[in-house]
Amino acid sequence: MKKVAIIGLGVIGGSLGMALGATGRYHVIGIDRDPEALRMAAETGAAAEVTGDACTGVRQADVVFLAVPVTAIMEMAEVIKDSLPPRAVVTDVGSTKRLVVETLEKYFSGRFVGGHPMTGSEIRGIRGADQYLFENAVYVLTPDSRTDTQALEMVRAVVEDTGARVLCVSPEEHDLMVAAVSHLPHLLAVSLMNLAAGVAAEHPETLTLAAGGFRDLTRIASSHSSMWRDVYATNRRNIVEVSRRLRSYLKTIEESLLREDFDAVVAEMQRARRERERIPLRTRGLLPAIYEVMVTIPDRPGSIAEVSTAIAAEGLNIVDIEIVRVREGDGGTLRVAFKKSEEADLAQRVLKERGFVARRR
Numbered sequence: 001m002k003k004v005a006i007i008g009l010g011v012i013g014g015s016l017g018m019a020l021g022a023t024g025r026y027h028v029i030g031i032d033r034d035p036e037a038l039r040m041a042a043e044t045g046a047a048a049e050v051t052g053d054a055c056t057g058v059r060q061a062d063v064v065f066l067a068v069p070v071t072a073i074m075e076m077a078e079v080i081k082d083s084l085p086p087r088a089v090v091t092d093v094g095s096t097k098r099l100v101v102e103t104l105e106k107y108f109s110g111r112f113v114g115g116h117p118m119t120g121s122e123i124r125g126i127r128g129a130d131q132y133l134f135e136n137a138v139y140v141l142t143p144d145s146r147t148d149t150q151a152l153e154m155v156r157a158v159v160e161d162t163g164a165r166v167l168c169v170s171p172e173e174h175d176l177m178v179a180a181v182s183h184l185p186h187l188l189a190v191s192l193m194n195l196a197a198g199v200a201a202e203h204p205e206t207l208t209l210a211a212g213g214f215r216d217l218t219r220i221a222s223s224h225s226s227m228w229r230d231v232y233a234t235n236r237r238n239i240v241e242v243s244r245r246l247r248s249y250l251k252t253i254e255e256s257l258l259r260e261d262f263d264a265v266v267a268e269m270q271r272a273r274r275e276r277e278r279i280p281l282r283t284r285g286l287l288p289a290i291y292e293v294m295v296t297i298p299d300r301p302g303s304i305a306e307v308s309t310a311i312a313a314e315g316l317n318i319v320d321i322e323i324v325r326v327r328e329g330d331g332g333t334l335r336v337a338f339k340k341s342e343e344a345d346l347a348q349r350v351l352k353e354r355g356f357v358a359r360r361r
């Protein structure tokens with residue numbers, strides 16, 4: 001059994017421990033400075049043994065995951081560097097990579113492999129952890145010319161055992177890409193939320209009007225500032241760069257609006273819709289798309305059960321399910337996904353026969 005030490009049992013470290021523990025192939029040693037996180041990790045199965053002392057925790061490890069905030073990753077590396085077995089491999093889960101890789105290679109040279117799971121939660125700590133968080137998520141590894149091939153393959157194998165799909169890119173490329181798809185979106189969520197709060201100071205009902213669109217766009221603004229502080233501090237140049245590009249883009253849109261050139265604005269909307277369709281679905285990561293049926297369900301007890309029972313009766317397996325919209329007193333829309341197109345066709349037919357409004361998407 002491989003021994004994996006996880007330093008930091010929060011959303012990411014806790015989820016990792018749960019996922020690896022559940023395979024039965026790993027002995028997980030959980031390390032945290034917070035006794036409550038240690039207690040919960042032991043209770044939820046995120047770790048088979050726990051300790052507050054990082055040096056003791058890593059002493060027997062084959063692989064060490066650093067799952068603390070980015071600045072603490074670099075501090076923790078210094079703390080554990082002399083306690084590791086010589087063949088141990090070290091990896092991290094930090095949201096930025098260039099500085100982390102540069103720093104940790106100084107301590108562990110080729111035995112360090114940078115990593116970043118592209119999944120997470122706005123809920124902080126092990127309470128936000130989830131055994132299935134990594135399933136089908138993209139997990140970036142950032143090997144460079146110094147990385148030992150065996151170390152990379154070892155980390156890849158452990159990561160794939162969580163159900164995640166590995167994508168290798170350079171630390172520099174990673175930092176620019178996540179500035180665009182993760183860090184700027186966070187900054188925008190914060191900006192939108194504070195902007196709306198400013199309008200609400202003059203018009204108190206403003207936030208009452210915030211519906212799905214606003215909530216979707218601002219969810220990440222609920223996440224904890226201590227993690228994000230480190231992200232901004234260690235990727236500030238890329239964040240400023242994409243923020244500049246955004247400001248120039250917004251300026252172009254503003255100018256079109258002032259000229260009443262609505263065709264130009266619509267062309268941008270159409271381009272965005274086309275581009276968005278290229279995002280691989282979260283539930284299938286880098287795999288081909290899943291096949292979906294949208295079902296309108298009435299607002300009455302047992303509606304969801306009726307849908308799932310009808311599907312199960314055909315022997316069909318639902319690979320993903322989501323309540324897309326809830327209209328109080330008026331039902332809602334359910335998104336049900338299948339592995340194969342034929343399965344989605346059959347599910348749609350069966351649901352229609354039972355009187356549901358069901359369409360393929």
Ligand SMILES: NC(=O)c1ccc[n+]([C@@H]2O[C@H](COP(=O)([O-])OP(=O)(O)OC[C@H]3O[C@@H](n4cnc5c(N)ncnc54)[C@H](O)[C@@H]3O)[C@@H](O)[C@H]2O)c1
Nearest residue numbers: 008009010011012033034067068069070094095120121125
């Ligand atoms: N939350 C996300 O959505 C997300 C997604 C991908 C990557 N990450 C990265 O994962 C890392 C962890 O983030 P998280 O959201 O799981 O954080 P978290 O706040 O949920 O958990 C961090 C845990 O680390 C512990 N900790 C902090 N400093 C420590 C130290 N010096 N020694 C021992 N334990 C310490 C805390 O007690 C806590 O249990 C960060 O580097 C973050 O950038 C987060």
Ligand SMILES: O=C(O)C(=O)C[C@]1(C(=O)O)C=C[C@@H](O)C=C1
Nearest residue numbers: 095117118119120121122181182
């Ligand atoms: O909350 C979520 O859903 C996330 O996946 C969080 C999220 C993001 O998508 O920006 C946030 C920071 C990370 O480094 C990776 C993922």
